[in-house]
Amino acid sequence: MAQAPQRLTQGQIAQSGGASAPQPRRSLNKREKAAVIVRLLVAEGSPLAISSLPEHMQAALAEQMGQMRLVDRATLAEVVAEFLAELEEVGLSFPGGIEGAITMMDGHISATAASRLRRLAGASARADPWDRLMALPIDRLLPVVEAESIEVSAVMLSKLPVPKAAELLGLMPGE
Numbered sequence: 001m002a003q004a005p006q007r008l009t010q011g012q013i014a015q016s017g018g019a020s021a022p023q024p025r026r027s028l029n030k031r032e033k034a035a036v037i038v039r040l041l042v043a044e045g046s047p048l049a050i051s052s053l054p055e056h057m058q059a060a061l062a063e064q065m066g067q068m069r070l071v072d073r074a075t076l077a078e079v080v081a082e083f084l085a086e087l088e089e090v091g092l093s094f095p096g097g098i099e100g101a102i103t104m105m106d107g108h109i110s111a112t113a114a115s116r117l118r119r120l121a122g123a124s125a126r127a128d129p130w131d132r133l134m135a136l137p138i139d140r141l142l143p144v145v146e147a148e149s150i151e152v153s154a155v156m157l158s159k160l161p162v163p164k165a166a167e168l169l170g171l172m173p174g175e
Contacts, residue, residue, distance in 0.1 A: 025072045028079060035064040036071055036079045054128060097121070130159045138164065142171055 028036065038061060041048055050058055071079075095104050098121040102114050133141075133156065141160075145153045145168060157165045 026075055028071075028075065031060065031064045032068065033079050033082070035061060035068055036076065037083050039065060039068075040076070040080065054131070056130075134160055134164070138168055138171065141168055145172065 038048065095101055098117055102117055145156065
């Protein structure tokens with residue numbers, strides 16, 4: 001009968017000192033390392049706010065996890081040690097994006113300044129246009145889809161959540 005895999009703790013990794021640990025069998029890229037850490041944290045029952053990531057990052061993470069099979073213990077220990085070392089080096093972190101900064105500064109800046117910053121952020125080139133597109137109501141999307149070429153409309157519909165795309169398609173003429 002197979003034994004359940006042993007879980008590594010931070011203490012075990014620190015105690016190993018790296019000198020006696022077996023050499024990892026494979027080298028992982030950053031996406032694979034992220035998948036390993038997320039998989040380990042999920043297995044440990046740690047709460048993760050993955051839903052706060054942009055959808056394309058969530059999808060990339062899920063795809064990477066779907067492509068991976070087994071990671072040997074030495075590689076796992078190396079990835080965890082590297083992750084913990086990077087965490088220990090963090091001195092301060094900032095919220096990603098202007099919206100996070102405005103939320104963090106709530107009560108420290110005026111409502112007028114916050115409103116102005118939100119307006120500027122809406123027009124920002126750094127804002128993900130697909131996120132803004134997904135937030136639009138159907139009645140605003142329908143004229144855009146009807147005015148665009150079939151190819152552009154198909155790409156746009158592919159980026160929408162399935163129920164919203166289906167509703168939008170249902171409002172369009174058959175052709």
